Amino acid sequence: MSESRELTGWGRTAPTVATTVRSDADGVPELVRRAGPRGLVARGLGRSYGDPAQNAGGSVLLPVPGPVEVDAAAGVVRAAAGTSLHELMVELLPRGLFLPVTPGTRYVSVGGAIACDVHGKSHHVAGSFGQHVVSLELVTADGATHTIGPDREPELFWATVGGMGLTGVITSAVLRTIPVETSSMSVTTTRLPDLDAAMAAMRSTDAGFTYSVAWIDTLARGRSLGRSVLSQGEHATRDELAGRAGRHPLLPPGSPRLAAPPHLPGGLVRRATVRAFNEAWFRKAPRHRSGEIQSVSSFFHPLDGVAAWNRLYGPRGFVQYQCVVPDDAEETMSRIVERISGQGHASFLSVLKRFGSGNPGPLSFPMAGWTLALDLPAHPDLATLLEELDELVVAVGGRVYLAKDARLGAARLREMYPRLDDFLDVRRRVDPARVFQSDLSRRLEL
Amino acid sequence: MINALGQPQTVLLLGGTSDIAQAIVAAWAETCRPHVVLAARPGPRRDEAAALVSALGLPVEVVDFDAERTDEHPGLIDALAAERDIDVAVVAFGLLGDEEQAWQDHEAAVALARVNYVGAVSVGVCLAEVMRRQGHGVVVALSSVAGERVRRSNFVYGSTKAGMDGFYLGLGEALRGSGASVLVVRPGFVRTKMTQGRSPAPLSVTAEQVADAVVKGVARRDDLVWVPTALRGVMSGLRHVPRPLFRRLPL
Numbered sequence: 001m002s003e004s005r006e007l008t009g010w011g012r013t014a015p016t017v018a019t020t021v022r023s024d025a026d027g028v029p030e031l032v033r034r035a036g037p038r039g040l041v042a043r044g045l046g047r048s049y050g051d052p053a054q055n056a057g058g059s060v061l062l063p064v065p066g067p068v069e070v071d072a073a074a075g076v077v078r079a080a081a082g083t084s085l086h087e088l089m090v091e092l093l094p095r096g097l098f099l100p101v102t103p104g105t106r107y108v109s110v111g112g113a114i115a116c117d118v119h120g121k122s123h124h125v126a127g128s129f130g131q132h133v134v135s136l137e138l139v140t141a142d143g144a145t146h147t148i149g150p151d152r153e154p155e156l157f158w159a160t161v162g163g164m165g166l167t168g169v170i171t172s173a174v175l176r177t178i179p180v181e182t183s184s185m186s187v188t189t190t191r192l193p194d195l196d197a198a199m200a201a202m203r204s205t206d207a208g209f210t211y212s213v214a215w216i217d218t219l220a221r222g223r224s225l226g227r228s229v230l231s232q233g234e235h236a237t238r239d240e241l242a243g244r245a246g247r248h249p250l251l252p253p254g255s256p257r258l259a260a261p262p263h264l265p266g267g268l269v270r271r272a273t274v275r276a277f278n279e280a281w282f283r284k285a286p287r288h289r290s291g292e293i294q295s296v297s298s299f300f301h302p303l304d305g306v307a308a309w310n311r312l313y314g315p316r317g318f319v320q321y322q323c324v325v326p327d328d329a330e331e332t333m334s335r336i337v338e339r340i341s342g343q344g345h346a347s348f349l350s351v352l353k354r355f356g357s358g359n360p361g362p363l364s365f366p367m368a369g370w371t372l373a374l375d376l377p378a379h380p381d382l383a384t385l386l387e388e389l390d391e392l393v394v395a396v397g398g399r400v401y402l403a404k405d406a407r408l409g410a411a412r413l414r415e416m417y418p419r420l421d422d423f424l425d426v427r428r429r430v431d432p433a434r435v436f437q438s439d440l441s442r443r444l445e446l
Numbered sequence: 447m448i449n450a451l452g453q454p455q456t457v458l459l460l461g462g463t464s465d466i467a468q469a470i471v472a473a474w475a476e477t478c479r480p481h482v483v484l485a486a487r488p489g490p491r492r493d494e495a496a497a498l499v500s501a502l503g504l505p506v507e508v509v510d511f512d513a514e515r516t517d518e519h520p521g522l523i524d525a526l527a528a529e530r531d532i533d534v535a536v537v538a539f540g541l542l543g544d545e546e547q548a549w550q551d552h553e554a555a556v557a558l559a560r561v562n563y564v565g566a567v568s569v570g571v572c573l574a575e576v577m578r579r580q581g582h583g584v585v586v587a588l589s590s591v592a593g594e595r596v597r598r599s600n601f602v603y604g605s606t607k608a609g610m611d612g613f614y615l616g617l618g619e620a621l622r623g624s625g626a627s628v629l630v631v632r633p634g635f636v637r638t639k640m641t642q643g644r645s646p647a648p649l650s651v652t653a654e655q656v657a658d659a660v661v662k663g664v665a666r667r668d669d670l671v672w673v674p675t676a677l678r679g680v681m682s683g684l685r686h687v688p689r690p691l692f693r694r695l696p697l
Contacts, residue, residue: 006625013450016582017625050450056625057581319450380665383451383477406450442531443447
């Protein structure tokens with residue numbers, strides 16, 4: 001069953017047309033062997049912002065949810081690659097289990113989470129998603145299925161973690177879970193008047209929390225430059241839940257109740273609206289509050305409450321810029337925030353987080369340091385600003401995140417990922433004929 | 447690929463010696479560094495154009511192309527597409543000719559029709575074919591307001607542009623859903639070497655202004671742009687002027 005479809009990433013920019021195909025794990029080797037000259041790439045739920053899950057003129061393999069097998073005794077779960085983290089949590093939470101890494105949305109697939117090596121608020125403690133993969137099944141270009149993990153074909157495994165789907169098709173994975181007493185979070189919120197205060201607070205208090213992230217107002221200037229609301233948390237214990245919540249401590253996450261309507265005009269997200277929103281968000285946050293009980297959804301995935309929120313940016317779409325700079329490059333981070341606030345590009349819900357160390361994946365994004373993520377309405381003039389930011393980031397040995405990127409060039413990528421050649425060596429070995437291709441692989445010459 | 451901010455990696459200039467084609471790559475050279483394929487007839491003008499692109503710091507590849515040799519077009523465009531994706535193709539070639547000669551001299555009239563219309567249709571069909579295969583790509587067709595309402599003073603040229611404009615608008619419709627698209631650009635009087643020596647009409651523009659409109663149009667995924675934008679209003683007025691009156695307008 002195949003169908004020609006126009007696809008974009010979550011940012012809804014740069015649409016291209018591919019032949020979409022669906023198959024469960026058994027059919028994947030045949031599809032890989034039959035891929036045409038423009039190749040094939042697996043797509044998850046389309047939450048990458050740019051073009052990694054698009055393949056103009058080629059084939060795109062759509063996700064098929066499969067069985068989820070929980071082994072509570074061993075604390076692991078086996079899932080088909082097309083399973084969403086939402087579906088996984090629906091199975092895990094009632095059993096008192098949780099994923100050690102959850103990104104800002106539950107609506108990503110297991111395969112996509114590995115291929116992008118996603119991270120979450122727990123990075124400083126738990127690392128990224130790939131570090132909790134026990135093993136995975138990968139169909140390579142020759143149609144063979146490999147079971148790989150950190151201890152089985154580690155080179156291929158680590159190239160696949162963060163490899164943007166270019167080493168093969170992940171069909172299933174075994175993931176480690178963590179035990180939780182409740183499906184609620186105990187949250188500490190702190191309002192911080194400027195960037196220095198925010199960074200200092202994260203430096204001194206992050207170690208005391210499993211989860212930590214700051215929302216940063218990138219439109220504030222002058223003395224308020226980089227003012228932030230720091231949100232830190234732990235899984236709530238049964239004792240912390242009072243009353244009704246205590247009688248049903250382990251509830252699965254709900255589904256979105258709202259949806260952005262289709263065909264919204266452009267221009268809703270502009271400086272004036274974002275400034276008003278940021279002001280309200282900052283003021284509504286308490287100066288300091290601890291022990292607040294929140295659901296998993298509102299703590300980890302606030303935006304999942306509104307389905308298709310990406311439509312708010314209108315028909316031209318938006319880009320997300322997420323960069324990381326090393327721990328000692330705080331100065332660069334403040335220059336980046338200064339550049340953005342100076343330009344007045346409207347980014348709402350920008351987030352700042354302090355990462356722990358990176359992992360062996362040559363294309364894995366996280367590294368010890370500071371990461372900042374901005375959503376910006378797509379506009380040709382944005383190119384200059386983002387290139388200036390690239391310049392600042394590269395100068396201190398930082399990089400941008402490929403799962404978010406939609407505009408980088410091949411030369412910059414090489415400056416940002418010093419182990420790029422290690423990745424390309426593995427890619428040449430397992431996919432010499434370049435069966436796995438995507439718009440991103442063509443754009444970045446991967 | 448064309449990225450999220452509308453920046454192409456490869457630009458094919460058909461009629462690469464034209465001032466507008468040059469201005470377009472110069473505009474892109476400021477924000478991205480596309481690989482330029484310069485297709486034109488061999489000769490000193492092409493060498494000069496290639497040198498200008500190189501001077502912008504862009505990688506440039508030169509290929510032989512003659513708009514009138516339509517039988518060579520499919521092979522040429524196929525070969526280029528096999529080497530690398532054609533993200534943007536600019537159909538920039540065209541003849542203006544001497545208008546009074548053009549309608550009285552058979553050879554001159556046919557040459558105008560062959561280059562401006564037949565040549566444009568020929569490359570349009572070839573580009574559509576490869577871009578559908580690619581699943582993406584933009585054909586930029588440099589039309590002219592002269593084709594919007596053809597007037598006595600340059601009706602041979604105007605009629606060829608009317609034809610190519612209609613063809614490319616239609617091609618854009620036909621390509622919907624294929625990933626490929628067409629941007630028709632309707633400039634007014636452009637002060638270039640093609641129009642040198644002619645007195646500029648009102649609302650005349652420079653090649654740089656046209657280039658700017660092309661760069662923005664590609665980024666916005668537009669299918670039709672007027673340069674300057676005010677021309678759209680002017681032309682929709684002129685379109686309805688009765689012939690006896692239109693005849694007397696100093697156009």
